[in-house]
Amino acid sequence: MNDRRKVQVIGVPFWKGCGRRGAELGPKGVLQAGLEDLVAAAGAEWAGSVEAKPHVPSGTRAEQGPIRHLTEVRRMASAVADRVSRAHDAGCFPLVVGGDHSVAIGSLAGMTRRRRDLGVVWIDAHGDLNTERTTPSGRAHGIPLAVALGQAEWKLSALPDAAPIRPDRLVLVGTRDLDPGERELIRAEGIACLTMRDIDREGIEAVMERALAIAGRGSEGVHVSLDMDALDPIEAPGVGTPVPGGLSYREARMAMETLAASGRAVSMDLVEVNPRLDPSGRTARLAAELAAALLGRRLL
Ligand SMILES: NC(=[NH2+])NCCC[C@H](N)C(=O)O
Numbered sequence: 392m393n394d395r396r397k398v399q400v401i402g403v404p405f406w407k408g409c410g411r412r413g414a415e416l417g418p419k420g421v422l423q424a425g426l427e428d429l430v431a432a433a434g435a436e437w438a439g440s441v442e443a444k445p446h447v448p449s450g451t452r453a454e455q456g457p458i459r460h461l462t463e464v465r466r467m468a469s470a471v472a473d474r475v476s477r478a479h480d481a482g483c484f485p486l487v488v489g490g491d492h493s494v495a496i497g498s499l500a501g502m503t504r505r506r507r508d509l510g511v512v513w514i515d516a517h518g519d520l521n522t523e524r525t526t527p528s529g530r531a532h533g534i535p536l537a538v539a540l541g542q543a544e545w546k547l548s549a550l551p552d553a554a555p556i557r558p559d560r561l562v563l564v565g566t567r568d569l570d571p572g573e574r575e576l577i578r579a580e581g582i583a584c585l586t587m588r589d590i591d592r593e594g595i596e597a598v599m600e601r602a603l604a605i606a607g608r609g610s611e612g613v614h615v616s617l618d619m620d621a622l623d624p625i626e627a628p629g630v631g632t633p634v635p636g637g638l639s640y641r642e643a644r645m646a647m648e649t650l651a652a653s654g655r656a657v658s659m660d661l662v663e664v665n666p667r668l669d670p671s672g673r674t675a676r677l678a679a680e681l682a683a684a685l686l687g688r689r690l691l
């Protein structure tokens with residue numbers, strides 16, 4: 392890892408990919424939980440915090456189609472992609488704070504513009520591998536990986552200069568809730584899926600080493616996408632789609648520390664924090680701590 396890495400926070404106050412208001416308060420919540428101090432404690436330099444918001448001209452009509460609010464999701468993704476590639480060009484580590492997980496379409500577009508052979512570690516209860524055809528909810532936060540892989544009708548390459556990610560460089564971690572179409576895609580593409588069961592059996596450190604071997608070895612760096620619903624709802628109650636049986640506080644910390652020690656992480660998403668669903672604020676605080684751990688904050 393370089394001596395003092397610059398971190399550019401890109402806040403994306405966006406909820407329309409999950410259909411539940413409150414996710415747009417995520418960036419503010421995570422910042423108020425002390426993100427800046429925690430990043431400093433990680434020894435990183437704070438390059439500031441900017442917002443990426445879609446510009447939707449008034450009078451825009453809700454479109455018909457399988458994915459709700461698709462026009463806004465596309466505009467948001469394009470704004471995020473521009474912020475991310477600019478941060479990357481300025482020598483910064485882009486830290487994208489959502490917002491729901493559809494913001495990752497923008498992060499991946501922005502990163503693949505600059506790094507064609509990007510590895511991706513997707514830490515999430517869900518697969519986020521639905522397409523327009525398989526989505527059970529019509530929510531865009533369930534499709535970002537299918538878009539990034541080029542498996543959906545909406546392709547990452549529709550965004551200027553972005554490139555699809557490679558299925559053999561993608562690894563899912565913490566998975567415990569998949570839809571039928573997602574299972575099929577995982578099988579068909581041979582996507583590595585390190586489920587909660589693997590974590591139970593092998594321990595989080597061994598699982599993360601495996602994840603790094605897939606996404607990290609030989610790639611041009613690893614994008615870490617952390618959906619806070621990967622954590623057990625007891626630790627992180629402020630998420631829109633909680634699933635029981637998730638990562639403990641310690642496992643999540645260890646996962647971040649293992650990624651940090653590898654020195655391979657080049658960008659991160661921190662998503663699905665919904666402060667409205669968690670008056671205690673612990674989900675936002677935990678999210679900020681996990682980002683700092685990924686950036687190298689440690690006890691000694
Ligand atoms: N990023 C998330 N929390 N995604 C939840 C997705 C839930 C479900 N699989 C769907 O497609 O709607």
Ligand SMILES: [Mn+2]
Binds near residue numbers: 516618620621
């Ligand atoms: Mn999820």
Ligand SMILES: [Mn+2]
Binds near residue numbers: 492515517519532618
């Ligand atoms: Mn997700």
